[in-house]
Amino acid sequence: MTEHTTLTVALDDRSYPIHIGPGLVERAGGLLGPALQKPRTFIVTDENVAPHYLKPLQSSLSSAGIQSDALILPPGETTKSFTQFQAVVEAMLSARVERSTTAIALGGGVIGDLTGFSAAATLRGIDFVQIPTTLLAQVDSSVGGKTGINTAQGKNLAGSFHQPKAVLADINTLNTLPERERLAGYAEVCKYGLLGDEVFWDWLEQNGKKVVDGDAEAVTQAIEVSCRAKARVVADDERENGVRALLNLGHTFGHAFEAELGYSGAILHGEAVAIGMTMAFDLSVRLGLCPADDANRVRQHFNTIGLSTTPPGQAGRIATDVFLDHMMQDKKVADGNITFVLARGIGKAFLTQDVPRDDLTAIVDATLSV
Ligand code: ADP
Ligand code: ZN
Numbered sequence: 001m002t003e004h005t006t007l008t009v010a011l012d013d014r015s016y017p018i019h020i021g022p023g024l025v026e027r028a029g030g031l032l033g034p035a036l037q038k039p040r041t042f043i044v045t046d047e048n049v050a051p052h053y054l055k056p057l058q059s060s061l062s063s064a065g066i067q068s069d070a071l072i073l074p075p076g077e078t079t080k081s082f083t084q085f086q087a088v089v090e091a092m093l094s095a096r097v098e099r100s101t102t103a104i105a106l107g108g109g110v111i112g113d114l115t116g117f118s119a120a121a122t123l124r125g126i127d128f129v130q131i132p133t134t135l136l137a138q139v140d141s142s143v144g145g146k147t148g149i150n151t152a153q154g155k156n157l158a159g160s161f162h163q164p165k166a167v168l169a170d171i172n173t174l175n176t177l178p179e180r181e182r183l184a185g186y187a188e189v190c191k192y193g194l195l196g197d198e199v200f201w202d203w204l205e206q207n208g209k210k211v212v213d214g215d216a217e218a219v220t221q222a223i224e225v226s227c228r229a230k231a232r233v234v235a236d237d238e239r240e241n242g243v244r245a246l247l248n249l250g251h252t253f254g255h256a257f258e259a260e261l262g263y264s265g266a267i268l269h270g271e272a273v274a275i276g277m278t279m280a281f282d283l284s285v286r287l288g289l290c291p292a293d294d295a296n297r298v299r300q301h302f303n304t305i306g307l308s309t310t311p312p313g314q315a316g317r318i319a320t321d322v323f324l325d326h327m328m329q330d331k332k333v334a335d336g337n338i339t340f341v342l343a344r345g346i347g348k349a350f351l352t353q354d355v356p357r358d359d360l361t362a363i364v365d366a367t368l369s370v
Contacts, residue, residue, distance in 0.1 A: 003021060004019050004020060004021025004024060005019070005020045005021060005224055006018065006019050006020075007020070007224070007227055007228055007231055008231070009144075009163070009231040009234055009235060010231070010235040011163060011234070011235060011238060014163050016035070016163060016164055016165050016166050016167065017035075017166050018143060018167040018169065018227050018231065019031055019166070019168050019169065020138075020169045020171070020220060020223050020224055020227065021169075021170070021171060021220065022171050022220075023170065023172055024131075024168045024169070024170035024172075025053050025056050025057050025060065025131065025168070025170045025172070025173065026056050026060050027060060028057050028060045028061060028131065028168060029060040029062070029063050029065075029066055030060075031168060032066070032102075032129055032166055032168070033064050033066065035102070035127075035166040036066065036127070036165075037100040037102065037127065038098070038100040038101065039065050039066040039067060040066070040068075040097075040098070040100070040101045040102070041066055041067065041068045041069075041101065041103070041104050042068070042069045042070075042091075042092050042095060042101055042102075042103050042104065043057065043058070043068050043069065043070040043071070043103075043104040043106055044070075044073065044088055044103065044104070044105055044106070044107075044111055044114070044115040044118070045070065045072055045073070045105075045106040045107050045111060046072065046074065046075040046079065046107045046108075046111055047072055047073070047074055047075050048075045049075075049111070049133050049173075050070075050072045050106075052173070052176050053106060053131075053133065053173060054070060054072070054106065057104075057131070058070065068104070069095045071087075071088060071092075073087070073111070073114075075110070076110065076265075077110060077150070077264075077265075079111075079114060080110050080113055080114050080148075080149045080150045081149055081150065082149060082151070082158075084114060084149075085117060085118055085121075085149050088118035089118050089121060089122050092118065092122050092126075093122065097122065097123070097126060098126075099123050099126060100126075101126055101127075102126065102128060102129060102165065103115055103116075103118065103119040103127070103128040103129075104128065104129050104130075104131060105128060105129070105130050105131065105164075106131045107132075107133055107134075107137075108132065108133055108134035108136065108137045108181075109132075109134060109136055109140075109141035109142075109269075112130050112132060112137050112141050112142050112147075113141060113146070113147050113148055113149065113156070113159070114147075114149060115128060115147075116128055116130075116145070116146075116147030116148075116162050116164065117147040117148050117149055117158075117159050117160060117162070119162060120147055120160045120162035121160075125162070127164075127165045128162070128164050128165065129164050129165050129166045129167070129168070130142040130143075130164045130166075130167045130168070131168045131170065132167065132168075132169055133170070133173040133174075133177070134177055134181055134185055135181070135184075135185025135186060135188075135189070135219075135223075136181070136184060136185035136188055136269065136270055137185075138169040138171075138174075138185070138227075139185065139192075139222070139223055139226035139227060139230070140185075140191075140226070140230065140247075142164070142167050142169070143167060143227055143230045143231060143234065144163075144234040144238075144244075145161045145162055145163035145164065145234070145238065146159065146161060147159050147161070147162050148160065153329075154255075154259060154329060154330075155255060155258065155259070161238065161239060163238075169223055169227070171216060171219050171220055171223065174214055175214060179212075180268065181268070182212055182214070183212055183270070183271075183305070183306055183307055184268040184269065184270025184271050184307075186208065186211060186270070186305065187250075187271065187273045187274040187277070187302075187307055188226070188270055188273065189204065189211065189222050189223075189226050190204060190208075190274070190277070190301070190302070191247070191249050191250065191273065191277065192226045192229040192230070193346070193347065194277055194281075194298065194343065194346055194349065195247070195249045195343075195347070195349035196229065196347055196348075196349060197225070197229065197347050198345075198346050198347030198348075199347075200225050200229075200347075201346050201347060203221075204222070204301070205297070205301055207222075208301065208304075212306070230247070233246065233247060245332065245339060245341065245351055246341055246349050246350075246351065248339075248341050249276075249277055249280060249341040249343075249349050250273045250274070250275075250276030250277030250278075250279070250280050250341070251276060251341075252276070252327050252330045252332060252338060252339075252340070252341075253272075253275065253327070254269070254272035254273040254275065255272070255276075255326065255327075255330050256323050256326035256327045256330075257272040257275060257311055258272050259326040259329070260318050260322065260323065260326060261311075261312070266312060267311070267312060270307075271307065271308065274302050274307040274308070274309065275308065275310065275311055277298065278295070278298055278299055278302065278309040279363055279364075279367055280340070280341060280343065281294065281295035281298045281299075281343055282295055282363050282366070282367075283340070283342060283355065283359065283360065283363045284342040284343045286359050287342070287355070289342060289343070289344055290342070290343050290344055290345055290348075291345060294343070294345045294346045298346070310367065310370040311367065311368065311370070319368075320361060320364050320365050323364050323368060324360070324361070337353045338355070339351055339352070339353055340352055340353065340355050342355075
């Protein structure tokens with residue numbers, strides 16, 4: 001039997017396992033069986049993922065006596081829409097799913113977020129499990145129960161908290177993932193080091209290249225450490241009243257790039273977050289909170305690994321006040337104040353609303369004018 005690791009997200013009666021390792025799609029029937037109320041599932045996936053993994057998943061389920069229907073959607077961020085939400089809910093209802101049926105999200109963060117939200121709404125809530133197939137989804141979006149879709153007003157603005165019953169992170173699925181997507185996912189891996197684990201950051205400086213290149217041992221290690229960090233934060237603060245907000249390191253900046261450049265692929269979420277985390281460290285240095293050396297290490301590692309720390313060409317035309325407006329529209333703004341995730345050094349992130357406008361403007365100016 002192939003070896004794998006299992007972590008637990010501890011949420012009392014809603015606790016669930018995260019299985020990490022190679023070849024888990026082929027073993028999904030056995031691994032998911034215990035998480036199902038009845039041996040009946042409804043798989044949602046996308047056109048890029050289905051050709052590789054849908055058949056192996058369905059045959060594994062079927063060997064374990066688990067029935068499955070499947071819906072294949074177009075790939076891309078635009079799939080996280082009201083239109084596709086309706087399509088998923090109605091496809092499940094047409095297939096006559098019952099309260100005891102489990103939805104399976106087979107794909108990246110887009111499929112995971114959409115399927116989770118659809119499961120939360122269908123028949124007032126059916127179970128779902130996640131089989132994340134991107135590095136980003138394996139280390140971040142598949143764990144923690146945030147689900148949702150984008151609206152005309154912004155990203156992830158309609159959704160719900162709905163925890164999965166299990167997560168299967170099959171590292172072999174990363175072999176077919178485009179390099180650019182792997183790098184973007186790697187930015188979220190780095191986030192865990194930068195926000196709270198300096199030892200992990202040191203390890204990433206040494207081993208990051210292996211992670212991005214798909215070395216099985218290094219990838220497994222990176223996913224395990226990331227999921228363990230995320231699981232701990234989620235268990236402490238499921239609904240983001242406090243520490244969970246640390247996971248937004250680089251995200252308020254990042255979301256402003258995404259909002260401005262559209263969700264068309266001009267910038268990927270992880271790419272935006274990499275720039276955003278660099279800005280958060282630069283701002284921390286400017287405020288005298290963080291040694292300049294630490295910000296240099298962040299920038300240097302990203303650049304060495306192939307993650308840009310400056311926005312793509314089009315961003316040069318973003319005006320600073322437009323960028324700041326996007327930041328103000330983020331979900332994380334309360335009473336007109338942005339909660340910033342800043343750092344006292346690598347692995348030492350903290351929350352504050354106390355950032356003088358001039359300093360913020362200076363950092364945004366400097367980044368946009370590169
Ligand atoms: P993310 O997980 O980064 O939020 P998506 O769900 O949009 O993003 O996935 C990123 C892209 O990679 C999509 O085009 C998706 O179809 C594709 N994709 C996802 N998983 C795989 C995989 N294992 N192999 C090949 N392509 C994949
Ligand atoms: Zn993110």
